[in-house]
Amino acid sequence: MKASSYKKKSMEIFEDIESDVRSYCRAFPTVFTKAENYTLQDVDGKEYVDFFAGAGALNYGHNNHKMKKKLIDYIMNNGITHSLDMATSAKAVFLEKFNEVILKPRKMNYKVMFPGPTGTNTVESALKLARKVTGRETIMSFTNAFHGMTLGSLSVTGNKFKRHGAGVPLNHSVFAPYDKYYGDKFDTINYIEKLIDGAATGITTPAAIILETVQGEGGINVAEFEWLRRISEVCKLREIILIIDDVQAGCGRTGTFFSFENTGIEPDIVCLSKSIGGYGLPMAITLIKPEIDIWKPGEHNGTFRGNNLAFITAVEALTYWENDDLHKDVMRHEETVKIFLDELVIKYPIIKGEVRGRGLMQGLSLGIEGFAEKVCKIAFEKGLIMETCGANKEVLKIMPPLTIDSVGLMKGLxxxxSSVETCIKEIEELLLIQN
Structure with missing residues (x-):
């Protein structure tokens, strides 16, 4: 049976056969059939505005027409699909395009590694290489960090619920407070330096420090550029590998291709996945400074580290970065979202809102327990796909495709x-009943 021919409106097949681990299937309980740019459609023909974008894997929208055409042409001409890390024309074109469009204009010098095709795969490769280069074991990460669901990545992830799923001790990691974790007046860099250098802290010099410049799953927490520069200096002075996890915040999500552009830092390793493939096809790359690319052949590998179909769409995605049109669009939309959220906070003080984020990776933290989840549920019913984030799911996460137009953006906002208003009315009615 073709996927497009599935007409049952019931969720029973998923409840009966699919594992209980499913999550988005529960949050958005309908059967989706079609998608284009920033819209999704279900079996009833109902249309939804997408403020989720595949958790950041669809920065260029659903079924991007240019990418789809290139992909279809490649398949119809019997292009290589699976090749492990063998040399293919698709990989060669991607490497050349990435170097010419992304690395050279930014004066960046990195070797490109293809690990497994997901975000956690690139993180695992980065952690392993940092330990190999330095001969040290400990990795430092941060409060509210999220780096993936495999054991190495989980060991540097802060969320207790996700860590508990490992079922085994998660060792060789130490956590430090992220920028402003203890408020504006607490100098977290000074704390980190004392933690690393202290003779009695119990902490050895880390092999690496890994961080997200904007913590996505952790609650859209944004690091100040000066804080990032100071972290970079901490690493340089102690020969610690600096790893930037740009899996979600990269590929234009914050406006620039890399989220750390304009900060002045030069990471030793950069992790990219999600939208690097452009079309939503699985793909990840690990960027490595040449002097620390000391892998032996096959020392880190994976069966699906050569997704040629993703190379094809990734090349087309990179054409968006041949000029600054997309960058300008994201910056314009950033301002629209920020103004809208700021006004929302002022208009509805009961929600105790706080606006966070950069580019089209923004969030609204709500100070009422369970309120954000309720808003997302009602938003879905009204035709908007969005999720929560943060340690207590207290932040509404706004991440539409970067290719969304102004009409679609305002429609979703x-x-x-409207969803916030509905939730407020329910709260006010409940208070009236209780009184």
Whole structure:
């Protein structure tokens, strides 16, 4: 049976056969059939505005027409699909395009590694290489960090619920407070330096420090550029490998291709996945400074480290970065979202809102327990796909495709406001009943 021919409106097949581990299937309980750019459609023909974008894997929208055409042409001409890490024309074109469009204009010098095709795969490769280069074991990460669901990545992830799923001790990691974790007046860099250098802290010099410049799953927490520069200096002075996890915040999500552009830092290793493939096809790359690319052949590998179909769409995605049109669009939309959220906070003080984020990776933290989850549920019913984030799922996460137009953006934001209003009315009615 073709996937497009599935007409049952019931969720029973998923409840009966699919594992209980499913999550988005529960949050958005309908059967989706079609998608284009920033919209999704279900079996009933109902259309949804997408403020989720595949958790950041669809920065260029659903079924991007240019990428789809290139992909279809490649398949119809019997292009290589699976090749492990063998040399293929698709890989060669991607490497050349990435170097010419992304690395050279930014004066960046990195070797490109293809690990397994997901975000956690690139993180695992980065951690392993940092330990190999330095001969040390400990990795430092941060409060509210999220780096993936495999054991190495989980060991540097802060969320207790996700860590508990490992079922075994997660060792060789130490956590430090992220920028402003203890408020504006607490100098977390000074604390980190004392933690690393202290003779009695119990902490050895780390092999690496890994961080997200904007913590996505952790609650859209944004690190100040000066804080990032100071972290970089901490690493340089102690020969610690600096790893930037740009899996979600990269590929234009914050406006620039890399989220750390304009900060002045030069990471030793950069992790990219999600939208690097452009079309939503699995793909990840690990960027490594040449002097620390000391892998032996096959020392880190994976069966699906050569997704040629993703190379094809990734090359087309990179054309968006041949000029600054997309960058300008994201910056314009950033301002629209920020103004809208700021006004929402002022208009509805009961929600105790706080606006966070950069580019089209923004969030609204709500100070009422369970309120954000309720808003997302009602938003879905009204035709908007969005999720929560943060340690207690207290942040509404706004991440539409970067290719969304102004009409679509405002349509989604208005549904968001309507959902907030509905939730407030329910709270006020409950208070009246209790009184």
């Amino acid at each position: 208005k549904v968001l406001e």
